[in-house]
Amino acid sequence: MVSVTIICGSADVDGVTIRMCNHAGRILSDRGCDVRTFIVSRMDIGHCRDCRGCSDGRCVIEDDMSQIYDSISSSDLLVLATPLHFSAPSSLLKTAMDRLQPYWYDAALPHPRFCIGLLCGGSKEPFFEVTERILRSMCLTIGMRYLGSAKIPDTDSGDVDVGSAVSDLMASVREDMGL
Ligand SMILES: Cc1cc2nc3c(=O)[nH]c(=O)nc-3n(C[C@H](O)[C@H](O)[C@H](O)COP(=O)(O)O)c2cc1C
Known part of the structure; x- marks a missing residue:
């Protein structure tokens, strides 16, 4: 079975980002994928300390990132979801992304x-x-192929339809991954 890890980097558990995650998750589940979603604002995930402790492939920090490592190790697709914060990914998502440094040290670690x-x-x-x-x-840098993004503007005006942008991306995922 194809496995998918979704990491949601919004602080708002009712916002547009989580709605995009849920819509993508539903489409992938309907295609028979095993989908696991992580809302990092509800998790205890510390900053990468650049301590080089993961040079053997295992992060030394003991926190909820272990759940994401476990999920990623058996996933085929990683979904990174974030609102723009000053045009960048949210610090919530970026903190989790920086903790992927073990995959930089050890390209052989199983990952999507x-x-x-x-x-x-x-x-x-x-x-x-x-x-x-x-x-x-x-x-x-860590050996994943980036297939593209769904991009939704103008969320602050309210009444946002997440359906078509996410569905379009999922159509191209089907082509690229055969899903
Ligand atoms: C700190 C901060 C910085 C932001 N920077 C941008 C930005 O650079 N560009 C933009 O279009 N929206 C920006 N926004 C607006 C959010 O991207 C937007 O409200 C988004 O819908 C929030 O995600 P959510 O609906 O999942 O909560 C910013 C919001 C915050 C809190």
Whole structure:
């Protein structure tokens, strides 16, 4: 069975980001995937200390990141979801991303081959490029193929439809991964 790990980096558990995650999760579940979603604002995830302790492939920090490591180790697809915060990923998501440093040290650690982004921004024309580049470059660095992003602008005006942007991305995931 294809496994998917979704990491939601919004502080708002009723916001647009989690709605994007839920919509993507439903589509993937309907396709028979095993989907696990992690809301990092509800988890205890500390900052990477750059202590080099993970040079053997295991992070030394004991916190909830272990749940994400376990999930990632058997996942085929990683979904990174974030609102834009000053055009960048939220610090909640970035903190979890920085904890993926063990995969930089040990490229042989089991981890997803594919990654996608679910991004939203409050303004009418959010500058999504910065965040996309950050996600893409992390994927390049640790050996995942970035398949693209769903991008939803203008969330602060309310009444946001997450359906079509996420569904379009999921159609291209089906082509790229055969899902
Ligand atoms: C600290 C902070 C910085 C933000 N920076 C941006 C930004 O650079 N561009 C933008 O379009 N929206 C920005 N926003 C708005 C959020 O991206 C937007 O409200 C988003 O919908 C929040 O995600 P949520 O609905 O999952 O809570 C910012 C919000 C916060 C709190």
